[in-house]
Amino acid sequence: MKEKNVMSPNNNLTHLSIADIQIDLRSPLTVREMHIDELLEPFFGQPERPAGRIQLQWEESADILRGEGEMVYDPGIIWRMFRDGETWCAEISYGDQPAGAGNEEVRCLLRANNAWDTLTMTEKRYGTGGWHSLLALGAGELIIRSAMALSGGIVLHAAGIDDNGRGIVFSGHSGAGKSTQLDFWLDEDGVIPMTDDRVAIRVSGDYAVCYGTPWGGMPDIASNHAAPLKALLLLEQASENGISLLSPNNAATMLACRAFLPYWDRALLQRAISNLDRLVKSIPVYLLRCRPEPSVVELVRSVL
Amino acid sequence: MIRKESFLLQTVGGEHLLVPLGSQVMDTNGIITLNETAAFIWDLLEEERTIEELTTAVAGRFEVSRGQAESDITLFAEKLDQNGLLQ
Numbered sequence A: 001m002k003e004k005n006v007m008s009p010n011n012n013l014t015h016l017s018i019a020d021i022q023i024d025l026r027s028p029l030t031v032r033e034m035h036i037d038e039l040l041e042p043f044f045g046q047p048e049r050p051a052g053r054i055q056l057q058w059e060e061s062a063d064i065l066r067g068e069g070e071m072v073y074d075p076g077i078i079w080r081m082f083r084d085g086e087t088w089c090a091e092i093s094y095g096d097q098p099a100g101a102g103n104e105e106v107r108c109l110l111r112a113n114n115a116w117d118t119l120t121m122t123e124k125r126y127g128t129g130g131w132h133s134l135l136a137l138g139a140g141e142l143i144i145r146s147a148m149a150l151s152g153g154i155v156l157h158a159a160g161i162d163d164n165g166r167g168i169v170f171s172g173h174s175g176a177g178k179s180t181q182l183d184f185w186l187d188e189d190g191v192i193p194m195t196d197d198r199v200a201i202r203v204s205g206d207y208a209v210c211y212g213t214p215w216g217g218m219p220d221i222a223s224n225h226a227a228p229l230k231a232l233l234l235l236e237q238a239s240e241n242g243i244s245l246l247s248p249n250n251a252a253t254m255l256a257c258r259a260f261l262p263y264w265d266r267a268l269l270q271r272a273i274s275n276l277d278r279l280v281k282s283i284p285v286y287l288l289r290c291r292p293e294p295s296v297v298e299l300v301r302s303v304l
Numbered sequence B: 001m002i003r004k005e006s007f008l009l010q011t012v013g014g015e016h017l018l019v020p021l022g023s024q025v026m027d028t029n030g031i032i033t034l035n036e037t038a039a040f041i042w043d044l045l046e047e048e049r050t051i052e053e054l055t056t057a058v059a060g061r062f063e064v065s066r067g068q069a070e071s072d073i074t075l076f077a078e079k080l081d082q083n084g085l086l087q
Helices: A037-043 A138-150 A178-188 A246-257 A268-283 A296-301 B036-044 B051-061 B066-082
Strands: A004-010 A010-017 A022-027 A052-060 A070-075 A079-084 A089-091 A108-112 A118-123 A153-163 A166-171 A193-197 A196-203 A207-212 A224-239 A242-245 A286-292 B005-011 B017-019 B031-035
Touching: A010 A037, A010 A153, A022 A070, A022 A138, A022 A286, A052 A138, A070 A207, A079 B017, A108 A178, A118 B051, A138 A153, A138 A196, A138 A268, A153 A207, A153 A224, A166 A178, A166 A207, A178 A193, A193 A196, A193 A207, A193 A224, A196 A268, A196 B031, A207 A268, A224 A246, A246 A268, A246 B005, A246 B017, A268 B005, A268 B017, A286 A296, B005 B036, B017 B036, B031 B036, B036 B066, B051 B066
Parallel strands: A022 A052, A052 A118, A166 A224, A224 A286
Antiparallel strands: A004 A010, A010 A022, A070 A079, A079 A089, A089 A108, A108 A118, A153 A166, A153 A193, A153 A196, A196 A207, A207 A224, A242 A286, B005 B017, B017 B031
16 A cells, blocks of 8 residues: 655655545655654555545744644644634644653644645654654644545544444544443454544445544554444443434434534534534434443444 | 624534534533524524514514513523623
8 A cells, every 4th residue: 555756855755545535745754754654554555536635745844833823723732723814724732742842832833725635734853763743643633634524524533343344433532432342343253443533434425434544542453444334323331231223413413522523614614514414314323322341242233 | 682603503413503613612511402493593693683673583483472482582592691602
């Protein structure tokens, strides 16, 4: 899958494929020098049928980085979104906390046009060994979150597996039992884990595909794999096991709270929520109340 | 009264969701669900409206007495105000 062409001595071209979004990354550094190969290597290459294509220019800066324009969205300590004329500018403060960088020091600016298909990433490197490009972390996730909204999809806080050709997504907040579910399913024949924390889903008509993404708590589980989505399961810990089909309107609110929505841009948010609407109308969503025990696998399979 | 512009009302799976936008996200306790009547009123509040205007519109659209509509709208307007959804 790995493909890399050298355009010029100072500009390497690397193709990335995440959820069928093609990213053409141009950088004076190699992927090894950017330290993105550890997390993104399974995602190097080009999709057979791209659902979107992004041009991304990476550049290095030794200057102090600051978000440009008016601050429009501040979800917490990690990143903030700014609007500068026709350009979006995400200011990302930390990712993997390299030696020498304070948590609050801005490490990366990600500038995007309205279509989120032409981007520049300006990043500050620290030291020689501990630095990793945020492209493999929060910056890359922001790019895909936007690209999914624009290509009929959404990113959910969820784990995903391929159970013998059937995509199953377990959604829940931190601590809801996503990783526990994965552990049970990994012991089953024909199960391919896709991700333990971030699932990308794209809807097309009454059909949806779920994809593994590079971002999660267990990087070795993140795989560049896709499966037709058969069911979405909303996890809830309980003293007794039970599974019940939710109506689209009941599923809507619960899924909206578990989706990574682009709150910074009305038009993009509208697209993402429309995609969510099509998702709950085309794919069954179940509420799975369960104890942490392997028999849940059979319970889930009984409704597929 | 008039609504804040920093929300997006969209229907998902038949449910009317009021989703905060941008900096409003941090000031709002998550995504808000509205029933049919509340969503209708929210749409009307794109422009400055009085309780009387809203009452006339709601009583004309839904099967409800004018008195009941006015009482419900007043209560709803208070909730909107308390939750920072009005300008």
